[in-house]
Amino acid sequence: MAAPIGRIVLPGDTFSFEQLQPPDEHKKILLGPGLREEKAEIKVLRPGILRFRKPAVYWIDCHHKRYIPAKGDSVIGIVNQKVGDIFRVDIGSSEQASLSYLSFEGSTKRNRPDVKVGDIVYSKLLVANKDMEPEIVCIDSYGRSSGMGVIRNGGFLFHTSLNLARKLLNPQCTLLKCLGNRFQFEISVGVNGRVWVKAGNDVQTIALVNSVIVSEFKDNDQIKEMCKRISKAVVRMEID
Amino acid sequence: MASKNGAQLSKNVLQMKFMQRSVLRMEKEQNEEERQKIIDDEHWALDLPEYKTKESDFLENQSYSICEELLFGRQSYQGFNPEIEKLMKVQNAEKEAQKSEQKEKEESVGDQEMAQRYSSLMGIIAKKFSKKRQRSSETKSQDEEEEHSRKKFMKPSE
Numbered sequence: 404m405a406a407p408i409g410r411i412v413l414p415g416d417t418f419s420f421e422q423l424q425p426p427d428e429h430k431k432i433l434l435g436p437g438l439r440e441e442k443a444e445i446k447v448l449r450p451g452i453l454r455f456r457k458p459a460v461y462w463i464d465c466h467h468k469r470y471i472p473a474k475g476d477s478v479i480g481i482v483n484q485k486v487g488d489i490f491r492v493d494i495g496s497s498e499q500a501s502l503s504y505l506s507f508e509g510s511t512k513r514n515r516p517d518v519k520v521g522d523i524v525y526s527k528l529l530v531a532n533k534d535m536e537p538e539i540v541c542i543d544s545y546g547r548s549s550g551m552g553v554i555r556n557g558g559f560l561f562h563t564s565l566n567l568a569r570k571l572l573n574p575q576c577t578l579l580k581c582l583g584n585r586f587q588f589e590i591s592v593g594v595n596g597r598v599w600v601k602a603g604n605d606v607q608t609i610a611l612v613n614s615v616i617v618s619e620f621k622d623n624d625q626i627k628e629m630c631k632r633i634s635k636a637v638v639r640m641e642i643d
Numbered sequence: 644m645a646s647k648n649g650a651q652l653s654k655n656v657l658q659m660k661f662m663q664r665s666v667l668r669m670e671k672e673q674n675e676e677e678r679q680k681i682i683d684d685e686h687w688a689l690d691l692p693e694y695k696t697k698e699s700d701f702l703e704n705q706s707y708s709i710c711e712e713l714l715f716g717r718q719s720y721q722g723f724n725p726e727i728e729k730l731m732k733v734q735n736a737e738k739e740a741q742k743s744e745q746k747e748k749e750e751s752v753g754d755q756e757m758a759q760r761y762s763s764l765m766g767i768i769a770k771k772f773s774k775k776r777q778r779s780s781e782t783k784s785q786d787e788e789e790e791h792s793r794k795k796f797m798k799p800s801e
Binding site for chain 2: 420431432433434435436438439440445454456460462471473474475476477479525531549550565569572573574579582583584586587588589590591592593594601602603
């Protein structure tokens, strides 16, 4: 029996290696969030939909509100505290992440980055271990910022479910492209469910935030329809 | 060094002040040899079954961004933030290059197939470079062979 891809699975369900092995290919299988190998069996840890991607990636897609740090994720954090050489940053996980002042682009021991308590930072998780404090950085492996760092100059930060954040960043989702065709704006999405939006004026910002929040359970056609309506409404309000 | 060469320096020479360093070194070498011997004699091993490290068929990864191939989270539209838009362009170009590379791999001829095809081509190309007389003789000999095999006297059955 093949694995029930696209169907609901529950914690405690088990699969054998043969069930997950894609036919005619002998590659290592990548187990994503919600799955774990235990004694040559695959155990489901979370209730949700079993997803599959080529070549051999499996994961569980389920509704989340609390973020669980994972290595390599891009998140938006809020700087809470300055402790000696590190900042404590709230990334929505059970524990605050640490961010060294040296892990900013161009920073040295003498030249400290300009980060204050209350700033929001776009960063990447470097250490994510279930027994350890997560650590985030604002540079890539080449020492460049590549879009990470403190997000300045206003804008609006709001929280969504983790599903919605992932949906926004999915290459198949049209929401951001649709909005991009109609508005001039900037958006930062962290997979920890935080979204920061900045647009030309308040009316546009509010409209963008609402359209993002509302689009959680809409498909691509509905999203296109909604974008059309919103842009019309915004134009009317801006004239008034 | 001295001991290896067989020629030993005399005691009197070794006692001189400028020879003290080499004396020390020689002593050290001797000590080392002795120690080596002791270790060789007392070399021990654990009497345990061999530790098996079985390679797992699975890799675990707890990140949704890798599983779902999510886009980079910072985006800007219609030139609101030129810096971010430049980054987006670079990343999109990289992704497309990767995709086209993959496509090329699937569509293009594999190494083995290439080798096979070339080996069959070799004969044809070699013919092209051989002189006309050689060529004709080659073909003649082939024809003769064929004729031999074709026109054989069949013994009539009585």
